[in-house]
Amino acid sequence: MPFIHKSFYFLRHGETDWNKQQRIMGQSDIPLNKNGVLQAKTVAEKIQVLPIDAIVTSPLKRAYATAEIIGNKIRQPVFIENDLQEFCWGVMEGKVKGDCSYKDTPFEPEKWWKQGIVPTGAEAFSEFVSRAVKATNYHLPLYQSILFVAHGGIIMAILAAISKPPQRVDNTALFHFTPPDLGKTSWDVNIIN
Template sequence: MLPHHSFYFLRHGETDWNKARRLQGLTDVPLNARGEEQAALARTIAAGLGLKSIAVSSLSRARRTAEIVNRDLGLPVTHYDTLREFDVGPYEGSTDGSWLEHWFTDGAVEGPESFSNFRQRILGGMIEALTLEHPVLIVAHGGVFWALQRMLGFAELAHIPNAVVARFDPPATVGGPWQITLLSGAPSPQAVITA
């Protein structure tokens, strides 16, 4: 289980494969021009969060996003292979996501990393990342956002757009739900996701 610490999460900026709705998985696709702009906008939000450290996936789209966000902050950045996107196997570069709903229920899909194994990898990475000085910003991937929601007991998995900052808050009471707040400019609450 995740440590009961609040933390921030940022999905990397847009890539050409995101724009074309292609599954990226472990393919190291760089940010496109729009992704760079999105990361710069996320930087303005991150500047007001009082962050102390950044944990980032080792894939370049996440690393570049973190680099842009950290440009004026100068925070320590730690890279984690364990926070990389899930391996989609033969679906790399494909627009066929028809198998995802079955995969989300821990159904067997030949080729991709199983959702169960992916969650275990992300849990290990998050436990390590959350030992960094708080508040921590996790810069990673849409699949990591799905894994975190499932680990925290969310029945429905919400999608997070590119370069949106989310705040994860632990339960206010024993056995209560985690809460995720998607932040927009200011930062002001844009949307709240609860388990």
């Protein structure tokens, strides 16, 4: 499913204790830590200069709190979109990334996704990408300029959908996706902060 031909922003939530501990969060509802709140406040200051007229967020606490801090700062509404939840890792959630494996294969998300490895209780990557694209496309025609606040996995799904290689997605990394010019096929992706 292609994206609607319109630019948009995507922001990863602020830091959580599980981020610091290198734990696989997935859809576990872990809140921001003190540093994550500070990160959200800092990025809210920077976002003030962007022409954002709506914020659409994952319902998970870490994303919603980040979106709420930004929405309060820039005085724009925040809407929840359930399909922007992080990738469901099933039995892998809560495990430390460097110390775990599934069926003797070390935890390497991109490699697992390419090989079709789906841990017990997890979702397939193709379904995850479809979910992310559908949620994004639903909201794009509703507002002039949208900021989506979600998760690193969602941003990687968006990159996969536009045939861009995966990138490291730091907490509060802000991505700007710009559709291709007429006659071209490649989206531009810029990290703003």
